[in-house]
Amino acid sequence: MPEIAYLGPPGTFTEQATRRLTADFEADLVPYEGVPVALAAVRSGEVLAAGVPVENSVEGSVPATLDALTVDDPLVAVAETMVPVQFDVLARPGLELSQVNTVASHPHALAQVRGWLGENLPKAEQHAVASTAAAAAAVANGEFDAAISAAVAREHYPSLVRLEHGIADVADAVTRFLLVRKPGALPEPTGADRTSICAVISDEVGTLADMLAELSLRGINLSRIESRPVKDRFGHYRFFLDFDGHVADTRIGEALAALKRRCSTVRFLGSYPKADRKPGYVRSAASEQAFDKSARWLEAVREGRLA
Amino acid sequence: MPEIAYLGPPGTFTEQATRRLTADFEADLVPYEGVPVALAAVRSGEVLAAGVPVENSVEGSVPATLDALTVDDPLVAVAETMVPVQFDVLARPGLELSQVNTVASHPHALAQVRGWLGENLPKAEQHAVASTAAAAAAVANGEFDAAISAAVAREHYPSLVRLEHGIADVADAVTRFLLVRKPGALPEPTGADRTSICAVISDEVGTLADMLAELSLRGINLSRIESRPVKDRFGHYRFFLDFDGHVADTRIGEALAALKRRCSTVRFLGSYPKADRKPGYVRSAASEQAFDKSARWLEAVREGRLA
Structure with a gap:
């Protein structure tokens, strides 16, 4: 039975979240005393995956999770869940x-x-x-x-x-958790997916606006953005972005390739089904069909098949 | 002697930061058991101001600080300091x-x-x-x-x-603190200032990119961005933005007015001297002189003084 790490001690919200994240398969949940240690256990192969808090958590330091995800060997998220703060x-x-x-x-x-x-x-x-x-x-x-x-x-x-x-004083507060593992086959697109990346850009005026324009031009809906200074490179910022769509989608793939050209570093942090299973709105000019049709038209133009 | 609140108990990093933030005047520092309570004490007039963590803190929940700053009566930051995480x-x-x-x-x-x-x-x-x-x-x-x-x-x-x-394992990690008080006369521009705002926009593709373009078009350097969902309005996002410049600067004033037109809510959270006192780079087309010159030219055009 695979072992899955979570932020201990036993009885935390992260344990509760990790149970949901592993509900579809048999797993032994193992408490670790901090997110960096839990992720190190995934990287070393000691455990198969880890459940970690990534947004607005009651326990655990979310900045520490983000930092731990972007140092050392790559890890990718394969599932997300939201736990009400109750x-x-x-x-x-x-x-x-x-x-x-x-x-x-x-x-x-x-x-x-x-x-x-x-x-x-x-x-x-x-x-x-x-x-x-x-x-x-x-x-x-x-x-x-x-x-x-x-x-x-x-x-x-x-x-x-x-x-x-x-x-709970606020009825609808939630905290968000991801199940992360070593890179491998990606979860299949479901039509209601989210993609997470970390991008490093230098401190030039307008660079972030340009980066986000690459997303918005392709009809990609950003669900979260957070900046963190890069510790060892002054004037460089790291941005954590979550947006609707799967890296297998044409518009997402094109946007990621554009960011790769624009940013000094882009780390892919996963494409996984959204916890709420709600398909994101995609305007018709950004649909897979629209991309397909424009690609076929361009091919025809290049081959001289159209006037 | 004015009383200044800080996140207790006595002996925390927030106390250390609040001492720095109040180094220029005589003050009694009073520990409070949470940031929301400390800010409530400022709003009620029980204390003059409060020292609160706003970025990557070892203690205190930064999301809780951001939330507490944007509910109830407005508060503004008048000073910032960075404390090494040592x-x-x-x-x-x-x-x-x-x-x-x-x-x-x-x-x-x-x-x-x-x-x-x-x-x-x-x-x-x-x-x-x-x-x-x-x-x-x-x-x-x-x-x-x-x-x-x-x-x-x-x-x-x-x-x-x-x-x-x-x-410290990481030599240059810092945590950032602000001194906040009720709105009143703003700190004078020093040439090395930062402005903080919170803006609420609806979940339309491209809106954030447009918002940031309003800044970058005016040569404004963003130093931090963080999104938080708005609890009671689904599909609305609140963005916390910090950028170089003082609201008294023409380019900052124009950008804020543009955001006010674009966003459903803009809350001004203060213009205050940057902790590092380093003037931000402003390209010549975005300087006060360039704005002055273009304004005088436009006036002349409108008055028919130029062909």
């Missing part, structure tokens, strides 16, 4: 909500349920710990009365009692 | 490095000195706690032998002994 309140057995005097969680998680805590546990002392999973562990050890945790934490600490399910 | 090793008195068996820090901080720990404290047990400051507090309480902390932490725990200064 928490369970897990307590010591026998306690009711009104008896909870101390509550623990990751500081970002406490911040995300600030309103709920103010309304439901206004007098409870709040304790910040290293992860939502560590909070559940500390409650199981008797250190605190209750933990704000991912739902999956309860499976690791079955003695805990769930006092509330799915709490 | 740590001190603070230990219980009497201990030498070779006697350190347990070491504590924020999980992101432990990740950032992974190489150093492997080389210098290969056998020490690592403990993840809620902040680098909490690690120093725990060492002062006798829970662990040593903490990986910001240099400033030692001032709050003077009993601790500094075993190492300025450790």
Whole structure:
């Protein structure tokens, strides 16, 4: 059975996400103590793949994930999932909500349920710990009365009692995760795919605008952009881009080739089915048929078959 | 003496940054337990300003800072500083490095000195706690032998002994902080300024490319871009942009007015001196003189003073 790494300790949102990402096959999930270590295990072949947070995570440093994806040997994403930022309140057995005097969680998680805590546990002392999973562990050890945790934490600490399910101040906040592995056969296009790349450009005025024009001219919808300075090259910026479409699509392929000509480095980070399975809108002039038709017309022109 | 908020507990990198940001005036620094609470204190007038992390921080959630800046009443940045991501090793008195068996820090901080720990404290047990400051507090309480902390932490725990200064696996990693306050008179242009905005656009192909073209056409150098989905409006994206120049500059003013026409929302987040004080490169066709000259020429044309 293949082993799949995830950001530990056991019971985190990343474990929950990695279970979804590997739902279609049998796998042993193995916790690692940081994203860089988890990715190193994929690169060395110690594990087959890793589930990692890439957007707005409650735990784990997303910049660290992005950095780790772009150093050393290439890795590519083969699947994505979104996990709602909703928490369970897990307590010591026998306690009711009104008896909870101390509550623990990751500081970002406490911040995300600030309103709920103010309304439901206004007098409870709040304790910040290293992860939502560590909070559940500390409650199981008797250190605190209750933990704000991912739902999956309860499976690791079955003695805990769930006092509330799915709490969140903002109902639709999500965090996004990718399953990454060594390059190989790409996932088949599904018609609702996303492509991720990292591009390095130098600090010349207009270069980014030109880069994005290469996408927009081809009707490609950008779903995310993030810049990060390149550590060892002053004045160079690295851009993480996600856009609708699969590298097998003609418009995506043409755009990537154009970026390859324009940028000092382009790293392909994967084409994979979108978590929401919603086909992106492609305007008719950018469809596969339109590209096919224009290619056949050009061929005819070049061969002198048209006046 | 004015009170200035920062992301606590005392002894964090944000405290270190906020000291720098307030070096020019007398101020009482007051720790707050989260960036949203610190910004709420600025909005309510409880404090004059707040020091907050906005890029790649070791502590505090940068997405949470960006979100908190764009809800509720406007706030603007008036100063920026960069703090190197370098740590001190603070230990219980009497201990030498070779006697350190347990070491504590924020999980992101432990990740950032992974190489150093492997080389210098290969056998020490690592403990993840809620902040680098909490690690120093725990060492002062006798829970662990040593903490990986910001240099400033030692001032709050003077009993601790500094075993190492300025450790870091990557020498030039920095984290960026802003001092934000209620809108009022802007900082004077210095010739080396940065402007920050948040713009909301709908999910139409090409809109971002058009937006960036408004900047690049006017010779404006983008130093950072980050997209965040707008929570309550599906298909809308919020972009955080930082670029060289001051809103008092003609080219920046024109570009901002153009974005205001193009975007559903533009929030001005401040024009302030760049931390590195390096003037950005402005090509001659985008200089104040060139704008002045073209404006005078246009006036003359409109008044019929030129053929």
